[in-house]
Amino acid sequence: MNITVDGRTVPAEEGQTIAAALHADGLRAWRTTRVGARPRGLFCGIGVCFDCLVTINGRASIRACLAPARDGDVVTTGGER
Amino acid sequence: MTVYDIAVIGAGPAGLAAAETAAARGARVAVVDAAEHPGGQFYRHRPGDDGSRHHHWRAFTRLRDALKNVDHLAGHRVWHAEPGEPHTLHCLVGHADERPTTVRAQHLILATGAHDRSLPFPGWDLPGVLTAGGAQALWKGHGLTAGARAVVAGTGPFLLPVATGLAASGATVHGVFDANRPDRRVLPLATDPARAIEAAGYAAALLRHRIPYRTGHAVIAAHGDGRLEEVTVARLDRDWRPLPGTGRTITCDTLATGYGFTPQLELAVHLGCALTEGFDGTPVAAVDAAQATTAPRVWAAGETCGVGGATLAIVTGALAGYAATGARPPASLLRRRARQRRLAAALAAAWPVRDGWKSWLTDDTLICRCEEVPHSRVEQAIAAGARDTRGLKLLSRTGMGRCQGRVCGYAAACLVGAPERPDRPIAQPVRLGDLAAGDTAPIHPRAGADT
Amino acid sequence: MVKPLGGADVVVVGAGIVGAAVAYECATAGLTVAVVERDQVSGGTTGAGEGNLLVSDKEPGPELDLALLSLRRWREWAETLDTDIEYEPKGGLVVASTAAALASLTALAEGQRAAGVETAAVADPRTLEPHLRDGTAGAVHYPQDSQVMPSLAAAELLRRPGITVHTGLTLTGLTLTGGKITAAVTDAGTIPTGAVVNAAGTWAAEVAARCGSELPVAPRRGFVLVTEPLPRMIRHKVYSADYVANVAAGTAGLETSPVVEGTAAGPVLIGASRERVGFDKTVSVPVLRRLAAQAVELFPFLTDVQVMRAYRGFRPYTPDHLPIIGADETVGGLWHACGHEGAGVGLAAATGLLVAQGLTGGKPALDTAAFRPGRFGRPVEEAHA
Numbered sequence: 001m002n003i004t005v006d007g008r009t010v011p012a013e014e015g016q017t018i019a020a021a022l023h024a025d026g027l028r029a030w031r032t033t034r035v036g037a038r039p040r041g042l043f044c045g046i047g048v049c050f051d052c053l054v055t056i057n058g059r060a061s062i063r064a065c066l067a068p069a070r071d072g073d074v075v076t077t078g079g080e081r
Numbered sequence: 082m083t084v085y086d087i088a089v090i091g092a093g094p095a096g097l098a099a100a101e102t103a104a105a106r107g108a109r110v111a112v113v114d115a116a117e118h119p120g121g122q123f124y125r126h127r128p129g130d131d132g133s134r135h136h137h138w139r140a141f142t143r144l145r146d147a148l149k150n151v152d153h154l155a156g157h158r159v160w161h162a163e164p165g166e167p168h169t170l171h172c173l174v175g176h177a178d179e180r181p182t183t184v185r186a187q188h189l190i191l192a193t194g195a196h197d198r199s200l201p202f203p204g205w206d207l208p209g210v211l212t213a214g215g216a217q218a219l220w221k222g223h224g225l226t227a228g229a230r231a232v233v234a235g236t237g238p239f240l241l242p243v244a245t246g247l248a249a250s251g252a253t254v255h256g257v258f259d260a261n262r263p264d265r266r267v268l269p270l271a272t273d274p275a276r277a278i279e280a281a282g283y284a285a286a287l288l289r290h291r292i293p294y295r296t297g298h299a300v301i302a303a304h305g306d307g308r309l310e311e312v313t314v315a316r317l318d319r320d321w322r323p324l325p326g327t328g329r330t331i332t333c334d335t336l337a338t339g340y341g342f343t344p345q346l347e348l349a350v351h352l353g354c355a356l357t358e359g360f361d362g363t364p365v366a367a368v369d370a371a372q373a374t375t376a377p378r379v380w381a382a383g384e385t386c387g388v389g390g391a392t393l394a395i396v397t398g399a400l401a402g403y404a405a406t407g408a409r410p411p412a413s414l415l416r417r418r419a420r421q422r423r424l425a426a427a428l429a430a431a432w433p434v435r436d437g438w439k440s441w442l443t444d445d446t447l448i449c450r451c452e453e454v455p456h457s458r459v460e461q462a463i464a465a466g467a468r469d470t471r472g473l474k475l476l477s478r479t480g481m482g483r484c485q486g487r488v489c490g491y492a493a494a495c496l497v498g499a500p501e502r503p504d505r506p507i508a509q510p511v512r513l514g515d516l517a518a519g520d521t522a523p524i525h526p527r528a529g530a531d532t
Numbered sequence: 533m534v535k536p537l538g539g540a541d542v543v544v545v546g547a548g549i550v551g552a553a554v555a556y557e558c559a560t561a562g563l564t565v566a567v568v569e570r571d572q573v574s575g576g577t578t579g580a581g582e583g584n585l586l587v588s589d590k591e592p593g594p595e596l597d598l599a600l601l602s603l604r605r606w607r608e609w610a611e612t613l614d615t616d617i618e619y620e621p622k623g624g625l626v627v628a629s630t631a632a633a634l635a636s637l638t639a640l641a642e643g644q645r646a647a648g649v650e651t652a653a654v655a656d657p658r659t660l661e662p663h664l665r666d667g668t669a670g671a672v673h674y675p676q677d678s679q680v681m682p683s684l685a686a687a688e689l690l691r692r693p694g695i696t697v698h699t700g701l702t703l704t705g706l707t708l709t710g711g712k713i714t715a716a717v718t719d720a721g722t723i724p725t726g727a728v729v730n731a732a733g734t735w736a737a738e739v740a741a742r743c744g745s746e747l748p749v750a751p752r753r754g755f756v757l758v759t760e761p762l763p764r765m766i767r768h769k770v771y772s773a774d775y776v777a778n779v780a781a782g783t784a785g786l787e788t789s790p791v792v793e794g795t796a797a798g799p800v801l802i803g804a805s806r807e808r809v810g811f812d813k814t815v816s817v818p819v820l821r822r823l824a825a826q827a828v829e830l831f832p833f834l835t836d837v838q839v840m841r842a843y844r845g846f847r848p849y850t851p852d853h854l855p856i857i858g859a860d861e862t863v864g865g866l867w868h869a870c871g872h873e874g875a876g877v878g879l880a881a882a883t884g885l886l887v888a889q890g891l892t893g894g895k896p897a898l899d900t901a902a903f904r905p906g907r908f909g910r911p912v913e914e915a916h917a
């Protein structure tokens with residue numbers, strides 16, 4: 001299956017989280033912080049740190065490391081909201 | 082009927098064992114777990130996994146099979162546990178399609194596990210720096226390698242499976258650096274045959290992959306332009322201060338780092354459970370001999386009441402399952418708990434966190450990643466009168482961000498010199514619209530239908 | 533035996549915003565000050581509330597006069613203090629949902645204006661707050677309403693030369709000689725002094741008792757919701773006209789009214805409930821739900837915004853909703869500066885000023901009769917409930 005990340009098609013496997021799909025695609029950072037515009041991606045991997053936030057199908061501030069990828073998911077990265 | 086006899090929160094080793102035991106005694110049980118698949122951190126796996134990456138896989142398949150006797154509410158994140166008769170668990174299901182739901186139960190067993198404990202150092206927020214558990218979760222849960230060139234650093238025996246996992250996933254591991262120098266004579270692994278075998282397996286795997294294992298060393302800085310490019314490793318004195326002239330850099334794209342684990346206590350605090358000091362002196366839920374917390378009809382098991390690994394989690398989970406169904410546990414189980422606790426205490430003593438890590442910090446090292454609070458501002462807040470993590474939060478915003486101090490809490494507590502006081506009324510972010518909508522109808526128990 | 537600590541002209545009990553303000557103004561007046569705080573700076577209600585400096589929610593009378601004086605003093609402080617205390621004169625917007633509510637709001641605003649408050653009727657509140665729901669009856673804009681970060685302000689005020697802060701020290705009593713204070717007694721030593729100011733906020737009744745006096749101060753619990761950080765969507769402090777009625781109500785039951793504001797740091801704060809339930813820290817989900825519902829009603833876009841955290845605090849409630857400021861009528865040298873309920877931050881600056889003026893024999897900047905500690909006579913029974 002595939003998801004769309006900022007308009008780009010990215011493959012995802014059944015059971016993968018959005019973060020895993022991004023990571024498998026070679027991305028290591030997909031967000032910048034509010035104050036220092038620091039790049040952030042995966043850190044804790046289990047939903048604790050909130051570093052990995054993305055927007056999925058228009059819903060903002062979702063932890064990519066928790067959300068399972070579904071075929072056709074539209075993911076937007078960048079800021080926090 | 083909309084009330085379960087028992088709701089177990091967490092489907093890790095502790096929660097699964099609790100559910101199995103309680104269901105076997107006829108209780109109507111719900112297992113409420115944030116994860117999509119059962120197993121928690123230890124048994125994290127991929128759908129269709131054959132267990133080749135796992136220790137004790139057989140124990141897991143047995144526990145997993147027992148889930149057919151309970152309602153396994155996977156993907157249910159509890160944002161608040163409200164005490165009462167019955168207790169109410171306010172949950173969220175889904176992500177982009179998130180919706181609220183409610184579980185009611187007369188008795189609760191908290192088996193919410195732990196998360197990695199991190200220490201800050203310059204560059205620790207560069208992409209490519211992961212928690213040790215996070216790297217492990219990528220491998221166990223997704224079969225992915227965290228990166229091509231990896232370094233593992235921190236302290237504790239957990240670094241070993243992380244390193245071998247990275248190597249098995251295809252990464253070149255340039256070293257495992259444990260800040261402690263555990264004394265081989267008191268090394269307690271030998272007291273537990275299962276662990277000794279496990280440790281021997283890791284040692285062989287390190288050798289096979291030619292992974293250097295250095296004690297008394299730490300990654301004291303990470304460097305890179307927008308992502309991790311190299312780390313500085315230094316030899317440490319006994320107090321973890323870098324020995325001058327011992328620093329060297331290692332080129333890598335991935336650093337997996339962890340300094341132990343911090344129990345997830347928010348639900349215990351919601352329910353009014355008293356906390357106490359765990360094996361390493363940091364807060365855990367206080368339990369009595371029957372795993373009962375101080376709150377009425379609430380038990381706790383696994384790392385919620387002390388970080389001690391999967392075996393202790395299973396044993397305490399089963400004990401909580403007996404107690405919550407009013408049954409006497411077999412004496413053998415109590416003996417196993419005593420042994421596992423001794424082991425956990427010995428492990429905590431052999432792998433402490435020493436104060437010298439503070440000397441790794443520079444003024445601009447972030448302590449709080451969410452609110453981007455540098456070390457200098459933390460020191461200013463302490464100078465201005467902050468005496469614990471709450472004061473630090475008010476005077477510097479440390480721990481005020483999205484993670485509510487879960488990531489920086491341990492370090493902040495060390496810096497301010499007072500233990501963490503976990504107080505997070507909202508354990509998972511909840512949308513205002515869902516909060517506003519009021520309680521949803523509780524889930525109807527399916528398991529153990531009326532007899 | 534207790535050991536003597538360094539002496540001071542005044543000992544202030546409590547390092548909340550009120551104690552800090554009293555200490556600051558006393559030091560400014562030339563007194564040496566020792567602050568005794570059993571927890572830490574802002575460890576009490578000051579660290580568990582919000583930082584609004586409001587005139588909009590006060591009916592004409594002594595409290596409004598105090599608030600206006602305080603507002604001026606806060607502005608001066610913001611200009612003179614070294615550190616940023618996040619002072620922001622953002623203005624308040626009080627929204628009426630019905631024509632009837634608008635009529636009483638307008639009447640209130642007229643009285644306030646006569647007392648010196650700047651007010652402006654706003655026919656379409658969405659010109660000021662574009663994300664507000666439509667269909668409101670109208671609003672009143674209060675440009676003077678401001679905001680500070682109370683914990684930072686307290687810490688900054690306490691840095692003034694002339695002030696010594698002792699954290700982790702509990703006031704346990706007084707040493708009296710001939711009915712007058714000669715020392716403050718703490719759990720770690722005595723502090724020779726001629727004056728003690730009870731600025732113990734919600735715990736002021738306990739401190740008064742330890743000092744041989746009595747005050748009817750009781751806790752009134754409040755919850756606040758904090759959302760995830762957002763770009764600035766809400767510019768003023770926005771609340772519904774019902775709020776004024778709730779603030780003034782004294783019932784023990786739960787009252788909530790939406791008070792919604794954006795912060796410079798990003799999160800939107802949603803307050804605040806009022807309940808008289810003692811010092812019960814248990815989270816009340818129904819209260820959180822009510823606050824959320826009311827916020828979403830005012831700002832529909834909030835529906836999809838996440839609440840990140842919540843906290844609660846205990847306001848120092850008095851039976852007549854007025855603070856207690858002035859000399860104790862029985863213990864010579866004992867002063868009280870407490871019981872500011874939900875307005876302690878806003879009223880702190882003037883409170884500090886009045887206490888310092890009293891202690892140095894100066895002429896008070898306004899008539900303090902309404903705040904007299906002795907006004908309750910025998911303690912009101914229900915205040916101790």
Ligand SMILES: Cc1cc2nc3c(=O)[nH]c(=O)nc-3n(C[C@H](O)[C@H](O)[C@H](O)COP(=O)(O)OP(=O)(O)OC[C@H]3O[C@@H](n4cnc5c(N)ncnc54)[C@H](O)[C@@H]3O)c2cc1C
Nearest residue numbers: 091093094095115121122123159193194196214383384391
């Ligand atoms: C990321 C990570 C990886 C780890 N990997 C290993 C490893 O490979 N080998 C090893 O020996 N040890 C590992 N550990 C250590 C591990 O904590 C213990 O070995 C063991 O899993 C503890 O069991 P438990 O049942 O107490 O908790 P866990 O296994 O942590 O299970 C707790 C469960 O509770 C759920 N939960 C928590 N809070 C909520 C909530 N509010 N709502 C709903 N559900 C909730 C969690 O999602 C989780 O599924 C890891 C720890 C972490 C943090």
Ligand SMILES: Cc1cc2nc3c(=O)[nH]c(=O)nc-3n(C[C@H](O)[C@H](O)[C@H](O)COP(=O)(O)OP(=O)(O)OC[C@H]3O[C@@H](n4cnc5c(N)ncnc54)[C@H](O)[C@@H]3O)c2cc1C
Nearest residue numbers: 546548550576577578581584703733754845875876877878
């Ligand atoms: C949810 C909520 C929202 C609020 N919003 C606002 C607002 O927007 N604007 C506003 O103006 N006000 C607001 N308030 C009210 C405001 O927070 C309080 O009125 C104010 O903080 C009181 O300050 P204080 O210094 O009197 O008390 P505190 O801050 O409580 O300070 C008293 C101190 O005394 C110490 N103490 C007690 N006993 C002893 C002892 N025996 N020895 C030594 N020390 C002792 C305590 O530890 C404490 O630190 C709000 C309150 C709440 C709960």
Ligand code: FES
Nearest residue numbers: 045047049050065
């Ligand atoms: S990586 Fe920490 S929350 Fe997703």
